[in-house]
Amino acid sequence: MLHLIYQSPLEVATLQRISTDDSVLFLENSLFQLLKKSHSERLLQESLTSQALFVLEDEIQLRGIQKNELSPLIQVISYDGFVRLTLENSLIQTWN
DSSP states (O other), X not given: OEEEEOOSSOOHHHHHTXXXXXXXXXXXXXXXXXXXXXXXXXXXXXXXXXXXXXXXXXXXXXXXXXXGXXXXXXXXXXXXXHHHHHHHOSOEEEEO
16 A cells, blocks of 8 residues: 655554555655654654655755655655556555
8 A cells, every 4th residue: 555644743643554565655744754863753763664665856855855864764756656656556545
């Protein structure tokens, strides 16, 4: 399953609903929760240990975030990568 997360701040209840081997794409202002040494980075490390975590490169550029400011858990992808994720995951869940 692909999870599209827009929440800011991240909710523990949402993270608990993400299963092993799911993919997670963080969008819009949820990106600010992915910065190194933030409270949310610890939460992600504790909650999402086997999931693939992604952000769109255009989204971080739009918000003035550099790749090296993100948690090392996060993979930066293009819109082509986003399309690939939607093709690889028949179920998509949006969290607002």
